[in-house]
Amino acid sequence: MLVEDIMTPKEKAVTIDPMTSVRKALELMREKKIKSIIVEKNSPDGAYGLLTFKNILQSIVAEDGDIDLLNVFDIANIPAMCVPTKMNVSYAAKMMVKSSIKRLLVLENNELKGILTMTDVIETLMDEID
Secondary structure, three states: OEHHHHOEEHHHOOEEOOOOEHHHHHHHHHHHOOOEEEEOOOOOOOOOEEEEHHHHHHHHHHOOOOOOOOEHHHHOEOOOOEEEOOOEHHHHHHHHHHHOOOEEEEEEOOEEEEEEEHHHHHHHHHHHHO
16 A cells, blocks of 8 residues: 555645744644644745644743744754655555654655655554454
8 A cells, every 4th residue: 555545635734834923833733623734845946844733842832932933944843754655655654653753744756745644554554454
């Protein structure tokens, strides 16, 4: 099975401009009931990023950052870890486990195609068991 078969497609993923304030990002995360947001590239040859609750917690709470002064770009993981659409899911899962991450961006020719989460992988595994 390939990553593209189980990923959440770009159309259903939530993205944000890197220059958006962290406050607005948190508001969007609350509204959409999500724990991460894909950070858009700032140029055609740029890199996508990922903003997670962990980034926010570390920057705002642990380091006393200002939620209104910091932008998403300041605290997000850029570049985010990525995999191609045609990769076998088992390799993506190994990558997640070895790197202790829950989400991988899915790219094709440096363009976002979707996001693969640990939940996507586990749900597929559970479906195969049934």
